[in-house]
Amino acid sequence: MTDAPEYIPGLAGVPAARSSICLIDGSVGKLQYRGYPIEVLAERCSYEEVAYLLVFGRLPTTTQLDEFRNQMIAERGLKFRIIDLLKTLPESGEPMDALTAAVAAMGMFYKGDHISDPEFLRLSVIRLLAKVPTIVAAWDRIRKGDDPIKPSTELGHAANFLYMLEGKVPTSLAVKVFDVALILHAEHSMNASTFTARVTGSTLTDPYAVVASAIGSLAGPLHGGANEQVLSTLDGISDRSANGIRRWAEDRLARKEKVMGFGHRVYKVKDPRATILQGLATQLFAKFGSTPEYDVAVELETQMADLVGGKGIYPNVDFYSGIVYQKLGIPTDLFTPIFAISRVAGWLAHLLEQLEGNRIFRPTQIWVGEADRAFVSMDERS
Ligand SMILES: CC(C)(COP(=O)(O)OP(=O)(O)OC[C@H]1O[C@@H](n2cnc3c(N)ncnc32)[C@H](O)[C@@H]1OP(=O)(O)O)[C@@H](O)C(=O)NCCC(=O)NCCS
Incomplete structure (x- = not known):
């Protein structure tokens, strides 16, 4: 076998x-x-x-x-x-x-x-x-x-x-x-x-x-839906001082809860798309004024780098995309459709x-069920 x-x-x-x-x-x-x-x-x-x-x-x-x-x-x-x-x-x-x-x-x-x-x-x-x-x-x-x-x-x-x-x-x-x-x-x-x-x-x-x-x-929510959750995460931080944001992050990490907009299966450094989006956000804010969420985001990035940067957890593409879309006046529940x-x-x-050279996907499985069972007629089932 x-x-x-x-x-x-x-x-x-x-x-x-x-x-x-x-x-x-x-x-x-x-x-x-x-x-x-x-x-x-x-x-x-x-x-x-x-x-x-x-x-x-x-x-x-x-x-x-x-x-x-x-x-x-x-x-x-x-x-x-x-x-x-x-x-x-x-x-x-x-x-x-x-x-x-x-x-x-x-x-x-x-x-x-x-x-x-x-x-x-x-x-x-x-x-x-x-x-x-x-x-x-x-x-x-x-x-x-x-x-x-x-x-x-x-x-x-x-x-x-x-x-x-x-x-x-x-x-x-x-x-x-x-x-x-x-x-x-x-x-x-x-x-x-x-x-x-x-x-x-x-x-x-x-x-x-x-x-x-x-x-x-x-x-x-594990795929495109994450960008909609970053804004509510940022809005949920009540003490927006540097110390307050650090305490919020420490509490969250101590409870083993994920901070939305951070971490990536593939990237172990800052997602290059987050860097570009952050640059765009600063251009938008220079012209139209900043948002409270952006200031919190920048401080949170600094605190998270200190706390978990060593584990390769940095902002991903979703971290700044919601902030940019919000400034463009786009409703939050359209962020994933825009994706x-x-x-x-x-x-x-x-x-x-x-x-090109297609072959239909047909993976296999590992059988974990019971095989060769004797059929039980309806009136004998309990
Ligand atoms: C994207 C994600 C699913 C990648 O997951 P992954 O590569 O499988 O990483 P894991 O979930 O195995 O995490 C590895 C470690 O980093 C920690 N970690 C990962 N992402 C974290 C985050 N966003 N906040 C806090 N800690 C995080 C985990 O708790 C784990 O810590 P441990 O080793 O002490 O247990 C994960 O980072 C995440 O859920 N991020 C938040 C959601 C998000 O922004 N998604 C959009 C992705 S583009």
Whole structure:
């Protein structure tokens, strides 16, 4: 009899694919998309350019980017029946659930065989990138009793989303900050939602089902949901002096409770995305004034570095993203849907990579039940 394979909870450290999309070295805080450092992409590119890079594997030329942008702009609108569908959902429901439902429904409107039809696959990629932000903004307005705002045909991807929330053209600084936030969240290798996308895609189902399943996975508090909890953590610190914040952190750590926005499975130094987001936050505050949460966050980072920095626990991407989104006037429960708006590029890149030489995912299990049991008829069961 052969030895049973080792069971590794959460498949931690088990490679699930060979990939050339995202490189992470958590020991030194290195993050690269398609081999380009995240710091350079955040400074030099737009989200559309980064999405093209992730999905097609190369930086676009001016002509390619213009064509890609124009195709996305043409696909921003929603079918009126998708809007009707959103109107039937309870306004108190979770925005991530509304997004899952609407994206899954898209598969019914755009039927096709994406495996043998590269054009259908390409169009599906563009539609998903273009329409996911429109769904999130439309849902936010519908649940408040307002009509959705038609997408602009003039504004870029980041500016158009902010515009669709309130109907006001955002400032150039707000657009730049939000665009970079989208770039930073666009891809992060084999996390739970990306693995979900690859597993769903490996069955050769349609891309809308792939993205809907990934959104469902992202919604959980252990994955995309953490960014919404950082603000309430910061607001929960009543004594905001340096000593008060240190005491709060010490108490929390003594009770073995996690401090939201700190720690990462991969990074053992400060998450490079947190460093970039903090820089953006300071730009926003220089222009529009600081927030109490930011001052608490900076002091908490200092105190936590002293207390647990030696264990490799530093701010992750969620620590400053909520503070930035709050300053942009975005409701807290849209933070995770915004993560989805951005990450759809990464999911689609992984779908395309999975389809090259695809093999359906079919892991094994370790049987721990009782075998060969004698059936008991209904009248003999106790
Ligand atoms: C992200 C996270 C799940 C990574 O977990 P992980 O790599 O499995 O690390 P572990 O949970 O095994 O923790 C290792 C040690 O660091 C401590 N630690 C990890 N994250 C911590 C945090 N945020 N606050 C306080 N202590 C933390 C653990 O208590 C543990 O300490 P111990 O060795 O004394 O028991 C974890 O850091 C966490 O829950 N962070 C808060 C939630 C969050 O911000 N999530 C967003 C991630 S992008």
